[in-house]
């Protein structure tokens with residue numbers, strides 16, 4: 001017998017009960033996701049504000065700023081790079097929405113070198129529960145551009161910020177991208193005596209730029 | 225060069241537990257290293273649990289998700305394999321550790337690999353993959369910082385989350401100075417981390433094959449989830465032409481949404497974080513148009529005793545998400561560290577798993593090395609009744625006649641007396657005053673017949689007021 005058949009029959013023998021009908025299994029699995037609220041952090045009143053506050057917390061291994069629209073992104077990058085004395089050579093993830101901006105004064109390229117100083121990429125969405133930015137591989141996204149640079153800047157649109165981890169699972173239904181990464185702060189390690197050090201293998205610095213793109217901007221959040 | 229050079233890695237075995245534990249206890253440096261890291265982890269977990277009022281409900285849900293998946297494991301294995309294959313992943317099945325190693329080495333050979341980067345995987349250790357790669361002449365580059373340290377030291381991991389827990393920073397500095405060939409300052413941990421980053425960067429980009437484990441296998445999509453804080457998994461799995469995943473069959477979860485409850489539990493229980501820095505889902509090889517990623521992706525699904533556990537009363541152990549909390553909170557582990565256990569998995573979960581992997585005859589000392597204080601079960605994020613499972617092994621060991629005759633005779637005598645209440649009470653009454661003679665400051669340092677106990681710890685002096693039964697009768701205890 002093949003190893004596959006052997007393992008499956010060993011499992012079936014061990015389970016003793018006859019196999020359940022697939023739709024029963026699906027129903028049982030779905031029931032495990034019902035009434036989940038007591039078992040997870042509460043839903044944020046405003047996911048965008050919660051996302052900002054989460055990353056802005058000094059204990060979180062990243063920094064965050066807001067801009068009023070995607071067109072302000074190059075200026076935000078310019079001041080970030082100047083603040084950290086990084087020069088103006090920028091590795092830009094070749095995403096259409098980023099390439100379409102005006103990058104005058106930058107020296108752009110799209111493939112990170114092993115000692116890349118800084119890269120910019122656009123996140124697919126944000127999750128306020130954990131302060132994570134979701135990044136996906138694809139024809140316009142090189143995974144290594146997210147891991148080789150010393151500084152990584154991630155742009156996320158406010159309209160894509162979700163509350164909890166399950167919201168992300170729901171939003172990403174369908175064929176998964178080859179790589180989907182929930183990135184939460186800069187790379188870190190506590191492998192030497194448990195003391196926390198930033199920048200183990202991935203970026204040492206993570207900066208998130210939150211792009212306000214909701215119809216009435218931030219005013220919308222002011223509820224009566 | 226290792227933290228405890230007096231321990232000999234090549235001869236450590238579960239059967240030598242007693243001697244290994246004695247050696248570990250004699251190493252003050254080991255105790256220091258354990259207290260620094262495990263103490264830190266314990267405090268951080270405590271804070272994270274306190275900050276999450278839903279933790280208890282999440283544990284119940286997490287255990288139920290794992291139980292459901294295990295109850296329908298055949299169904300989930302088949303659907304995972306079908307989805308993964310549809311994504312272009314090649315799925316392999318391995319009944320045993322040897323078979324898993326053979327498959328993995330063969331994939332490396334087919335790829336013409338001279339070097340393989342590896343992202344920390346306890347399953348890889350379990351099946352003996354480091355050894356198999358070495359035998360096949362394939363250079364193995366451990367990329368997790370702690371695994372890199374233990375590889376340089378020539379040690380096996382001593383903890384499932386912090387493999388280098390037994391190594392103090394001064395020794396890391398010595399190892400790096402020698403192998404990175406640059407001077408190191410033991411008081412400057414960040415620059416040591418930087419040194420490893422520099423050395424490993426080149427290895428990542430030059431490897432032919434990248435090997436990872438899996439924290440979860442998502443049945444619904446065929447994706448493999450890895451979690452790291454360093455970012456080494458992505459650097460291991462992206463540049464090489466071939467990505468191989470080795471994973472135990474118990475890693476399945478029904479859907480991505482189910483994985484979320486377990487991710488909440490895992491990060492908090494392991495490091496005290498809400499989620500790991502990099503939670504990555506790998507779904508097949510590079511697609512047309514993708515800018516990077518491996519040309520081939522392989523998954524080796526490993527049984528190695530798991531289907532047996534499922535049928536023999538150890539199914540609860542298959543819930544384990546390898547968070548390490550049980551060992552961080554174990555009074556025995558905190559004294560002796562991971563190496564003394566002599567198996568791949570240390571601490572309470574290791575004491576349950578090692579008899580499965582290496583046989584009860586070889587490992588019968590491990591389930592005994594437990595005070596049954598219940599701390600491990602209290603912290604386990606998926607509610608595994610570890611003390612009950614350990615007791616199960618003890619009973620089995622007794623039934624199979626594996627206990628040495630002195631123990632059998634001693635317990636036989638105790639049982640004889642215990643079944644005769646009056647005789648028992650008489651014995652206790654006679655023993656109490658004697659024990660008090662040996663007691664100083666409430667703890668007994670030495671007493672006849674208690675040598676094995678008092679060598680490493682003190683025996684509490686019996687309280688005044690007589691035995692439990694005497695106090696109970698006098699109405700002072702309830």
Ligand code: SF4
Pocket residue numbers: 493543544545546547548549550551573600603604605606607608
């Ligand atoms: S047995 Fe529980 S506490 Fe121990 S590693 Fe497994 S999940 Fe964590």
